[in-house]
Amino acid sequence: MRSVQVPDGVTAGVAVFDRRTGTFTEQLNAAVQFRSASVVKLLLAMDFLWNRGPDYTIPDADRARLEPMLRSSDDSAADHYWSVDGGSAIISRMVTRLGLSDTAPPPAGYEGFWGYTALSARDTVTIYRYLLEKAPAPVRDFVMGNLRRSTRCASDHFDQHFGIAGAFERPWAVKQGWSGRYAPGTCDTQGTAAAQPAAASTPAPASTPGTGAATVVDLARPALHTTGTVGADDRAVVAVFTLHPVGTPYGKAYTDIGRLTRSLNVPGATRPVGTWYGTWGDGVNVRRGPSTGDDPLTRLPAGVEVLVGCQQRGEEVSVPPYTNDWWAYLPQYGGYISNIYISWPDNRLPDVPECG
Incomplete structure (x- = not known):
């Protein structure tokens, strides 16, 4: 439970x-x-x-x-x-x-x-x-x-x-x-999208049907x-x-x-296999393969946590002072990001298998 x-x-x-x-x-x-x-x-x-x-x-x-x-x-x-x-x-x-x-x-x-x-x-x-x-x-x-x-x-x-x-x-x-x-x-x-419209700067009251009381949303x-x-x-x-x-x-x-x-108890749910890791970087591309020459599929929201299914060696990526030739496969995106963008101190992730 x-x-x-x-x-x-x-x-x-x-x-x-x-x-x-x-x-x-x-x-x-x-x-x-x-x-x-x-x-x-x-x-x-x-x-x-x-x-x-x-x-x-x-x-x-x-x-x-x-x-x-x-x-x-x-x-x-x-x-x-x-x-x-x-x-x-x-x-x-x-x-x-x-x-x-x-x-x-x-x-x-x-x-x-x-x-x-x-x-x-x-x-x-x-x-x-x-x-x-x-x-x-x-x-x-x-x-x-x-x-x-x-x-x-x-x-x-x-x-x-x-x-x-x-x-x-x-x-x-x-x-x-x-x-x-x-x-x-x-x-x-295809580039950067427009920001969401600004929310109201102050909350306003809305009535709650059936209660006769005012609440603040x-x-x-x-x-x-x-x-x-x-x-x-x-x-x-x-x-x-x-x-x-x-x-x-x-x-x-x-x-x-x-x-x-x-964290929820959701009957009938199947949880995906993999390990969750944080990422860093803004607009990190998820690519079809473990190389910057592979087509980008999408971009990650900056700093988002991702599920890593496996990892493999690929093109060496350099973000000074770091270099890394390991790439993480993200099954929920169907593509790869360089491990250099994974929030982990070593090049290779310790609890993630190599891709078969």
């Missing part, structure tokens, strides 16, 4: 639900409201699909928006549906339809910010359980099918395969969220959330919401939510 391990400085809300036994295996601050960031895109998609008729036909123009919104967290699609479908009214409708307890529209003064919708870990479990257990099959298959095809690089070039996607082997389906002032993303190899600290299902037949529903100290680099937040997620 695991218990939630929350890294220093992180505020977390966690819920893990085992659909086979009908019980929660983890709950920590499960009813606490966080700003949803892009997790609210689940509700935008479900609202669009609600009562669309017996065949749930999706027009081509909407399919072209919804698929990247669910797979790659496209913000322009969310902007579109927030604008044309009523903004905060979407949230009010979905609260009533799904019986959500802690979900609320963005606070007064921020009605145009869909990512400021209040959401809790336990309500997120309710959303996924509706999709899996009550939604019409075309709705379930469309939404969950796209979440199973989550892209590593989001539309804004942030690496979104943190948390669930890094902690467990497939099958999984994920909808992630991030909000706040992070360094620019560098997930792809933190709009200032950087947020990073991982939600979805894990295991065969979507056995476990996992929701992890986190806030990080102002100024936290993206790679640090990515690493912290990964460590927290790996």
